[in-house]
Every structure is written in C-alpha cells, then in structure tokens.
Amino acid sequence: xxxxxxxxxxxxxxxxxxxxxxxxxxxxxxxxxxxxxxxxxxxxxxxxxxxxxxxxxxxxxxxxxxxxxxxxxxxxxxxxxxxxxxxxxxxxxxxxxxxxxxxxxxxxxxxxxxxxxxxxxxxxxxxxxxxxxxxxxxxxxxxxxxxxxxxxxxxxxxxxxxxxxxxxxxxxxxxxxxxxxxxxxxxxxxxxxxxxxxxxxxxxxxxxxxxxxxxxxxxxxxxxxxxxxxxxxxxxxxxxxxxxxxxxxxxxxxxxxxxxxxxxxxxxxxxxxx
Numbered sequence: 001x002x003x004x005x006x007x008x009x010x011x012x013x014x015x016x017x018x019x020x021x022x023x024x025x026x027x028x029x030x031x032x033x034x035x036x037x038x039x040x041x042x043x044x045x046x047x048x049x050x051x052x053x054x055x056x057x058x059x060x061x062x063x064x065x066x067x068x069x070x071x072x073x074x075x076x077x078x079x080x081x082x083x084x085x086x087x088x089x090x091x092x093x094x095x096x097x098x099x100x101x102x103x104x105x106x107x108x109x110x111x112x113x114x115x116x117x118x119x120x121x122x123x124x125x126x127x128x129x130x131x132x133x134x135x136x137x138x139x140x141x142x143x144x145x146x147x148x149x150x151x152x153x154x155x156x157x158x159x160x161x162x163x164x165x166x167x168x169x170x171x172x173x174x175x176x177x178x179x180x181x182x183x184x185x186x187x188x189x190x191x192x193x194x195x196x197x198x199x200x201x202x203x204x205x206x207x208x209x210x211x212x213x214x215x216x217x218x219x220x221x222x223x224x225x226x227x228x229x230x231x232x233x234x235x236x237x238x239x240x241x242x243x244x245x246x247x248x249x250x251x252x253x254x255x256x257x258x259x260x261x262x263x264x265x266x267x268x269x270x271x272x273x274x
Contacts, residue, residue: 011057013025013028013051013054013055013057014054014055014057014153014156014157014160015054015151015152015153016049016050016051016054017077017119017150017152017154017157018048018049018050018070018073018119018122018128019049019122019123019127019128020048020049020128020130021127021128021129021130022048022187022189022190023048023049023051024049024051024052024187024232025049025051025055026254027051027052027232027252027254027272028051028052028055028056030252030254031252031272034230034272034274035052035056035183035185035230036183036228038181038182038183038228039181040060040178040179040180040181040182040183040227041058041060041061041062041178041182041183042056042058042060042061042062042182042183042185043061043062043063043174043175043177043178043182043183043184043185043227044061044062044063044064044184044185044186044187045064045065045169045171045174045175045184045186046065046171046186046187046188046189047063047064047065047070047071047074048065048070048187050063050074052185052187053164053185054157054160057160058163058183059163060163060164061163061164061165062164062165062167062174062177062178063164063165063166063167064166064167064168064169064171064173064174065168065169066168066169066170066171067130067168068168069114069118070118070130071166071167071168072111072114072115072118073114073115073118073119074161074166075111075115075166076111076112076114076115076116077115077154077157077158077161078158078161078162078164078166079158080112081154081155081157081158082154083112084112084115084116084119084154085149085152085154087112087113087115087116088116088119088120088148088149089148089149090116091103091116091117091120091148092147092148092149095120095124095146095148097142100121100124100125100142101142103117103120103121104121104138104139105137119148120148121138121140123145123147123148123150124142124143124145124146124148125140125141125142125143126140126141126142126143127143128143171186171188171215171218172214172215172218175215175218175219175221175222176218176221176222178222178225178227179225179226179227180225180226180227181226181227182222182227182228183227183228183230184219184222184227184228184229184230185230185231186215186219186229186230186231186232187231187232188207188211188212188215188231188233189206189207190233190234190270191207191208191209191211191212191234192209192212192234192236192238192239193209193212193236193238209238212233212239212242213242215231216242216243216246219231219247220246223246223247228274229247229273229274230272230273230274231243231247231272231273231274232252232270232271232272232273233270233271233273234270234271235251235268235269235270235271236271239271239273240271243271243273247273247274248273248274249271249272249273250271250272251269251270251271251272252269252270252271252272253268253269253270254268254269254270
C-alpha cells in the first residue's frame with residue numbers, strides 16, 4: 001500500500017500574511033474534503049495569498065506566480081523574516097496619508113525593502129487590492145486600515161517556505177512539471193469568454209480567454225500524467241463548457257468582500273473543478 005507523504009494536515013492552518021482578492025481560505029474551511037492525500041509534490045501556479053498552501057503545509061512544493069513583487073516578498077520572508085518585520089515596524093511608526101503615497105511612489109533596490117513596501121501597501125491600501133497602471137506602478141489609493149504589524153507567525157511561515165521552490169513563472173511552465181501523485185491547485189484570475197464586467201473585466205487585461213484555454217490544456221495534460229487537479233474559476237457557462245468533458249464541475253458559495261461598502265458584499269458562487 002502506498003503511504004501518503006502529504007496527508008491532510010492535522011496542524012492548525014497557518015494564516016496567510018498577504019491579503020489577496022479572491023483568497024481561498026474559505027474554500028479549505030468549508031470544503032476540506034476536496035483536497036486528497038497525495039504522494040508527490042504540491043503545485044500552486046497562481047500563488048496569490050497562498051491560503052491553501054498554508055492550510056495543507058505540504059512536505060514539498062512548487063510555488064509560482066507571474067507577479068515578481070509578490071514572489072520576492074515570499075522569498076524575503078523565507079530568507080530573513082526578521083529584517084522584513086523590522087522594516088515593517090518603521091512603516092508602522094510613520095504611517096499616515098502623505099507617507100503612504102510617498103512610499104507608494106518609490107522603487108526600492110533592495111529585496112528586503114521591496115518586500116516590506118509590498119506588505120505595507122498591501123495592509124494599508126484600499127481593501128488589499130493589487131493593481132498596477134500601464135507603467136507597472138502600483139496605483140491603489142490608501143484605505144482605512146492603519147495596522148501594519150499584525151499577529152503574523154513569520155517564523156513558522158518562513159520554516160514552511162523553506163520546503164518550497166519559489167519562482168516567477170508562467171503557469172504553464174509550472175504545471176508542466178507535475179507528474180503522477182502530485183497535487184495541483186490552480187486559482188487563476190477570473191476572466192470569462194463573454195459579458196466582461198467589473199472585476200472580471202479588469203482580470204481580462206491580465207488573464208485573457210486564450211489564457212483560460214491554455215490553462216485547460218495544461219491541466220488536462222497534467223491529469224493524463226497522473227496528477228491530481230483542483231481548480232477554482234468564475235461561475236460562468238463558458239468555463240463550464242471548457243471543462244465539462246474532462247473534469248467534475250460544481251458550485252461552491254462564499255461571501256464576497258471585494259466591495260468598498262459592506263452593503264454591497266453578499267454571497268456569491270464560484271466553480272470548483274477537479
């Protein structure tokens with residue numbers, strides 16, 4: 001009998017230290033049984049806030065994202081979290097509206113400075129949204145949150161990240177490495193084939209329908225090699241049609257938090273595909 005090297009952990013899930021639009025902590029909390037024991041490595045090609053990675057705490061992982069600033073922040077926490085926290089404390093001490101916009105405009109050379117800048121902006125910008133302009137500059141306005149130092153367990157986070165390979169990479173390159181016994185969790189930006197609107201329209205600029213089709217092909221090939229696949233995506237007919245022949249597709253409900261007003265936050269559904 002094959003013994004699972006990566007069983008569903010009985011340890012308390014580590015909390016993500018980055019706020020990310022569309023984070024999947026709710027998915028693990030409500031649908032933990034979706035995630036099988038697996039004998040190989042864990043792959044996450046759209047890392048974002050890494051909620052599922054921190055929940056599963058796998059023995060060996062391949063983590064990637066196309067966002068270089070994001071991946072550098074994980075690398076900095078992995079390699080020298082104490083220095084990042086020290087720099088975060090400085091941001092906490094000086095935080096105000098003018099300071100926020102000053103820091104937002106700077107391009108730091110040192111990776112530790114960039115990581116602390118990323119976390120500072122992430123924690124004090126509007127709703128934790130990551131958005132850049134056509135020049136690649138972060139352009140989210142200041143939000144209402146003022147706490148920069150949170151109750152992060154950076155020591156444990158650093159320890160588990162040392163068991164992972166981190167890279168700035170296209171999702172196809174990452175998924176192509178997965179083989180029999182591996183688990184892939186893919187949570188791409190939610191773009192659909194028709195009727196672009198709202199945040200989905202914004203995502204279409206960075207993840208097109210051709211990318212959705214390329215992702216489907218990549219995951220289908222990984223499945224044929226024996227990898228386990230779990231994908232979350234927009235609850236839209238075009239996504240259902242894309243995956244209906246090769247995967248199981250069902251709806252999962254969550255509470256939407258991506259709104260400036262709590263009056264407009266409500267239950268919404270996503271597709272879970274495996």
